Amino acid sequence: xxxxxxxxxxxxxxxxxxxxxxxxxxxxxxxxxxxxxxxxxxxxxxxxxxxxxxxxxxxxxxxxxxxxxxxxxxxxxxxxxxxxxxxxxxxxxxxxxxxxxxxxxxxxxxxxxxxxxxxxxxxxxxxxxxxxxxxxxxxxxxxxxxxxxxxxxxxxxxxxxxxxxxxxxxxxxxxxxxxxxxxxxxxxxxxxxxxxxxxxxxxxxxxxxxxxxxxxxxxxxxxxxxxxxxxxxxxxxxxxxxxxxxxxxxxxxxxxxxxxxxxxxxxxxxxxxxxxxxxxxxxxxxxxxxxxxxxxxxxxxxxxxxxxxxxxxxxxxxxxxxxxxxxxxxxx
Amino acid sequence: xxxxxxxxxxxxxxxxxxxxxxxxxxxxxxxxxxxxxxxxxxxxxxxxxxxxxxxxxxxxxxxxxxxxxxxxxxxxxxxxxxxxxxxxxxxxxxxxxxxxxxxxxxxxxxxxxxxxxxxxxxxxxxxxxxxxxxxxxxxxxxxxxxxxxxxxxxxxxxxxxxxxxxxxxxxxxxxxxxxxxxxxxxxxxxxxxxxxxxxxxxxxxxxxxxxxxxxxxxxxxxxxxxxxxxxxxxxxxxxxxxxxxxxxxxxxxxxxxxxxxxxxxxxxxxxxxxxxxxx
Numbered sequence: 083x084x085x086x087x088x089x090x091x092x093x094x095x096x097x098x099x100x101x102x103x104x105x106x107x108x109x110x111x112x113x114x115x116x117x118x119x120x121x122x123x124x125x126x127x128x129x130x131x132x133x134x135x136x137x138x139x140x141x142x143x144x145x146x147x148x149x150x151x152x153x154x155x156x157x158x159x160x161x162x163x164x165x166x167x168x169x170x171x172x173x174x175x176x177x178x179x180x181x182x183x184x185x186x187x188x189x190x191x192x193x194x195x196x197x198x199x200x201x202x203x204x205x206x207x208x209x210x211x212x213x214x215x216x217x218x219x220x221x222x223x224x225x226x227x228x229x230x231x232x233x234x235x236x237x238x239x240x241x242x243x244x245x246x247x248x249x250x251x252x253x254x255x256x257x258x259x260x261x262x263x264x265x266x267x268x269x270x271x272x273x274x275x276x277x278x279x280x281x282x283x284x285x286x287x288x289x290x291x292x293x294x295x296x297x298x299x300x301x302x303x304x305x306x307x308x309x310x311x312x313x314x315x316x317x318x319x320x321x322x323x324x325x326x327x328x329x330x331x332x333x334x335x336x337x338x339x340x341x342x343x344x345x346x347x348x349x350x351x352x353x354x355x356x357x358x359x360x361x362x363x364x365x366x367x368x369x370x371x372x373x374x375x376x377x378x379x380x381x382x383x384x385x386x387x388x389x390x391x392x393x394x395x396x397x398x399x400x401x402x403x404x405x406x407x408x409x410x411x412x413x414x
Numbered sequence: 415x416x417x418x419x420x421x422x423x424x425x426x427x428x429x430x431x432x433x434x435x436x437x438x439x440x441x442x443x444x445x446x447x448x449x450x451x452x453x454x455x456x457x458x459x460x461x462x463x464x465x466x467x468x469x470x471x472x473x474x475x476x477x478x479x480x481x482x483x484x485x486x487x488x489x490x491x492x493x494x495x496x497x498x499x500x501x502x503x504x505x506x507x508x509x510x511x512x513x514x515x516x517x518x519x520x521x522x523x524x525x526x527x528x529x530x531x532x533x534x535x536x537x538x539x540x541x542x543x544x545x546x547x548x549x550x551x552x553x554x555x556x557x558x559x560x561x562x563x564x565x566x567x568x569x570x571x572x573x574x575x576x577x578x579x580x581x582x583x584x585x586x587x588x589x590x591x592x593x594x595x596x597x598x599x600x601x602x603x604x605x606x607x608x609x610x611x612x613x614x615x616x617x618x619x620x621x622x623x624x625x626x627x628x629x630x631x632x633x634x635x636x637x638x639x640x641x642x643x644x645x646x647x648x649x650x651x652x653x654x655x656x657x658x659x660x661x662x663x664x665x666x667x668x669x670x671x672x673x674x675x676x677x678x679x680x681x682x683x684x685x686x687x688x689x690x691x692x693x
Contacts, residue, residue, distance in 0.1 A: 116592035120505035123498045124518050127566060130559060131521040134532065137539045192435030200429055201436075209436060211684075216443040218680050220620020222647045223669045226654040227446045230662060272442045279439065303425035326527070333529025335623040336647075340655060360531045360623070367535070368548075368627040383535045387528065394527035398520070 134387065142381035144374055153381060159346045159362075161370070166378035168385065170346035174356040175386075178263060178338065179331035181352075182270035187324050189271075190278035197279075198286045199308055210283060217276035225340035228269040233260035233341055240264070241353050252350040261343035264352040269337050274327040281326060285319030285404055286312060322400030329393040333386065335360035359386045447673075454670025457663035462671075466634060467649065473660055477668050479635050483550070483644040487629060488619055490554035490639075491561055496611055498558075499565025500600070506566070507573035508595055519570075526563040533559045534624035542628060550636060550643035553629025557621060561614040568610025572603040609683045616679035620672055622647035646672055 145153060149166060156167015193213070197206040237260030244254040244264075289312050297311040313320075343355020344365060359382050370376045461476045468475035502522075506515050537556035542548055576599050584594040600607070622645075625631070629643050631652065636643035646668050653665035 113591040116595070117505075117509050120501045120509060124502040124505035124510065124515075126498055127502055127525065127562060128518050128521050130562070131525050131528075133540075134528065134536050137536050138532070141535075141539050189435050189439050192432045193439045196432040196436040200432060209440070212440065213443070215677060215680060216447070218616055218676050219446070219673060220622070220647060220676070222620065222622040222651050222654075223450065223673060224446070226650060226665055226669055227449055229654055230665075231445075231449055272446075275439050276443070303421050305425040305428040306421065308428075329527050333527075333531070335529065335531045336651060340651070360529060363531055363535065364623060364626055367538070368630065380535065380539075383532055387532050390527060390529055390532075391524060394524050397527075398523050 138380055138384040138387055142377055142384050145377035145381045148374060149378075153378070154385075157348070161366075161372065161375050164372065164374050166374070168359070168382055170348055171357055171359045171362050171382060172385070173348045174263070174266075174342065174358040175332055175360075178266045178270055178342070178356070178358060179328055181267045182274060182331050183324060183328050185267070185271045186275045186278060186327060190275050190323075190327075191282055191320060193275070193279045194282035194286055195308060195312070197283055199304065199312065210280065213276045213279050217280060221273065221334060221336040222340075224269055224273055225337035228265060228337055228341040229261070232268065233262075233265050236260050236262070236265055236268075245353065253352050255351045256349075256353045258353060259343060259355060261341050261355055262353050263342065263349075263356045265341040265343075266338050266356065266358070267352070269341050270331045270334060273334065273337060274331050277330055278323045278327040281323035281401070282316070282320050285316045285323060285401070288319070288404060289315045316404070318400045319404030322397045322404065325393055325397040325400065329390050329397060332393065333360060333390050335364050339364050359383075450666065450669050450673055453663075453666035454668075454673075458667040458670060462664070462667050466644075467653075467661075467664065470656075470658055470661070475660075475664065477644075477646060477649050477664060477671075479632065479644040480646040480649040480668070481671070483629070483632070483636060484619060484646045486643065487550060487554050487557060487625070487645055488615060490550070491557035491618055492611070492615065494555060495558035495561030495614070496565055499562045499610075499614070500569050500607065502562070502566045503569035503573060504595060504600065507570045508599065519567075522563040522566050525559075526567070529623070530556075530560055530621050531623035531626070534626060534628055537624065537628045545640065547640070548628060548630035548642045550629055550639045550641065553625045553643065553645070556624035556628045557618040560618055560621060560624065564614040564617060565607075565610050568613065569603070569607050572606030572610070573599060575606070576602050605686050605689070609686045612679050612683040612686070616676045616683070619675060619679070620647055622651050 145166065149156065153166065153168055154172070155169050156165075157169050158165040158167050159170065160166075193209070197210050200206075201209065237258045241258030241260070241262070241264065245256070245258065248254040293311045293315060294307055297307040302310060338358055339361040342358060342361060344357050344361060345355040346357045346362070347354065349356065363379050363383055363386075366375070367379050370379060459476075461474055462478075463476060463481070464478050465474065465476035466479045467477065502518070506518060510518070533556050537552050537559070541552035541555055545552070580598055580602060581594055584598040585591065589597070625645050625648055629645055629648070631648040632642045632644040634644075650665045650668045650672070653661035653668070656662075
């Protein structure tokens with residue numbers, strides 16, 4: 083009698099144990115599948131970046147084979163004859179971004195210093211949020227303002243003034259068209275200032291309080307404290323912010339396309355229309371009919387990708403070395 | 415003493431210069447904002463939300479097809495991009511480690527800096543060419559590629575903030591790891607994750623360049639996902655560069671609607687981020 087019930091119990095226990103083991107296996111299986119799925123998505127990011135490089139390189143292969151290295155210094159761009167050279171676009175991209183950065187950098191750093199070191203905390207916070215909010219405006223809207231408001235204003239007042247007073251310089255010659263390299267430089271400056279300002283602000287907030295207090299304790303004025311304690315500490319981070327801004331300016335498409343005038347020429351004059359790498363892609367890619375035309379545009383895209391990759395890697399490296407540090411952020 | 419006066423003078427001068435620079439930065443930005451509000455508000459009407467663009471020469475018309483198109487593109491891009499971003503972040507924060515994760519993190523940061531027009535070119539080569547035509551689907555994929563790094567990095571940051579003890583408590587109760595991750599870890603980071611998603615949506619809702627040769631734009635209502643589709647940023651672009659006053663007015667109204675949407679999204683995101691910090 084008792085043996086029978088013991089036997090039953092034993093069977094039940096074995097069953098339960100097996101069931102438990104099965105459940106545990108299932109659990110582990112679920113975990114493994116979940117891990118595998120997340121890993122797949124994570125590696126997708128790496129794959130996307132590689133895919134971009136491979137696709138662009140593959141698609142630009144016909145142009146590379148036809149033109150070789152002559153593509154880069156080539157000045158001709160003639161879709162009918164099938165002649166393509168990238169120099170006017172490279173020139174336009176480099177000049178517009180570098181000039182925009184040269185104007186934007188001092189303004190941005192000064193604004194970031196004003197926000198973090200000078201303005202009362204509430205005012206500084208307000209300016210910072212305003213700047214960040216404006217950084218979110220899409221580039222097509224900057225372009226809309228640029229082509230309908232800024233370019234006519236440049237044409238009416240700024241360009242005639244520059245041509246009259248400084249017309250003896252090669253940089254300010256020619257008729258005022260409004261849409262021009264100058265317009266592109268201005269719109270790019272307006273667009274990168276919020277980016278550089280907000281990153282520089284973050285960098286400046288990492289300057290340790292003790293560093294600043296030490297400078298003030300030694301009798302430094304506020305400006306001397308900024309120059310001796312704040313700026314040297316944030317140097318590489320600020321450089322990172324500026325380079326990140328450069329990356330944004332080089333890749334900026336819509337706003338520049340709308341105000342630069344889209345003329346593939348190399349002119350020293352800022353009043354003359356020009357062209358950039360992203361702009362020519364934006365304007366011609368959808369309408370390119372011949373294989374070699376598409377391929378040449380793909381090669382311009384590839385050059386653009388390499389340039390922005392190099393710029394971004396450099397910027398990430400510089401910023402990474404700063405933001406890993408301790409949080410500071412006190413105000414004196 | 416003169417030395418000290420000189421130093422103080424220099425201090426005041428530099429302070430003034432920094433204040434002036436701040437003003438110089440804010441003025442064009444505020445001007446843009448004022449122009450959008452003034453020009454947009456004066457030409458917006460009910461027609462704008464219900465009509466499609468009229469042919470040149472006819473007054474009136476709206477951007478209804480662009481708004482619906484943009485909403486569709488954003489929804490599709492979110493459906494593709496958000497899961498990849500979130501689960502990729504789960505891998506990095508929960509299971510990853512070592513060099514490979516570092517490489518993924520790094521490529522996400524680099525991907526975020528790739529010009530959006532290049533994203534469009536890649537989507538063109540991968541989707542438009544094989545499908546033999548511009549399509550809403552290709553546009554959504556290009557936008558998804560832009561969303562992924564943003565969602566991934568913000569989600570990872572948020573997951574790292576979840577205390578380990580929470581995960582351990584759940585695991586100790588016998589909850590499988592995958593359920594712990596979904597129901598405990600991700601759940602407690604939800605507000606932060608939402609912030610990242612909102613920021614990503616704000617970013618792509620204004621993107622124009624990647625749509626130029628993927629979604630292409632459409633004067634009329636798109637009927638299928640495999641056909642070209644209208645989008646607001648594309649319409650603003652083509653109306654702004656056209657020489658017609660009427661179209662310019664539509665472009666300004668479109669800009670006002672788009673900017674209102676983006677400001678709402680970013681302010682909500684900031685509010686979520688702030689209320690999270692308080693807890």
